[in-house]
Amino acid sequence: MSASFLEEPLALLTRTPATLDSLLRGLPEVWTDATEGPNTWSPYTVVGHLIHAEKVDWMPRLQIILEHGPARAFDPFDREAQCRESAGKSLSNLLDEFTVRRNDNLARLRALDLQPAQLQLPGTHPGLGPVTVRQLLATWTAHDLGHLVQISRTMAKRYQQEVGPWAQYLSVMN
């Protein structure tokens, strides 16, 4: 049961780079730089955030659990790191980097060959307290999907006025 659980997150995590690539690469900047207002993220910002999470969040946190268990809390995650790290990079650069880092992380995850019992191993989140390997992998997956929601919603809302009376049929506008 738990062994096959691992295939579920993997199936989605594997697809995210190509999904973002198909949606965003070469798209005009009016779309990829759109936001939902002040202090909200554009698709460009989100891709930078996903890269940062590949670098410091998911696999490093899994390694902390496997090596230290709950004794060592994860390092806190910097939600604004992409503002520095994406500087000067095109969206194409970022999509390339995300693809490489994601593929590398999934290769390392597969190489760990996690067994069902390991999915239950406990770790310590600095803000949330006790979590498990299984919850970490599920969160990695849901985090991808949540940001795909955000990217799609942000771009849809650019057309809040453009759609005219149709706005009342489009729940994404509300």
Added chain:
Amino acid sequence: MSASFLEEPLALLTRTPATLDSLLRGLPEVWTDATEGPNTWSPYTVVGHLIHAEKVDWMPRLQIILEHGPARAFDPFDREAQCRESAGKSLSNLLDEFTVRRNDNLARLRALDLQPAQLQLPGTHPGLGPVTVRQLLATWTAHDLGHLVQISRTMAKRYQQEVGPWAQYLSVMN
């Protein structure tokens, strides 16, 4: 201004088939058949709905405006048609069909070579009243993005329990 407007919807509408393909093709059915509860749509259902809209909504409505103006209201859209039309088809079949129909419709749209003045032409929506060509094209685009939001959100919510305490950091779960 309006002429370049047309490039915006086209850029997105062109990318939707590959985006859905990258995200959904070959994904385990636990993901693609997931719903948000009774009477809500799975990713599989949504792809069938998008196909139906390619057949009877966007380009047929544009043709009605170009040929009849506001005098003839659009035919009402059947939101449940995909329940019949998708019957017996695999998700791969549906993704193939959506790609063919979308590409065909966009080729026809490009061939119309709509001029700025034509974007302002009025039509009559059976429920919403007066609309324009420009609003129709914007709605086609936002409709794609809205359903990409729906697909991603529906799959994310499968992990509402699996993510454990992380749920409070994931706004998509709420």
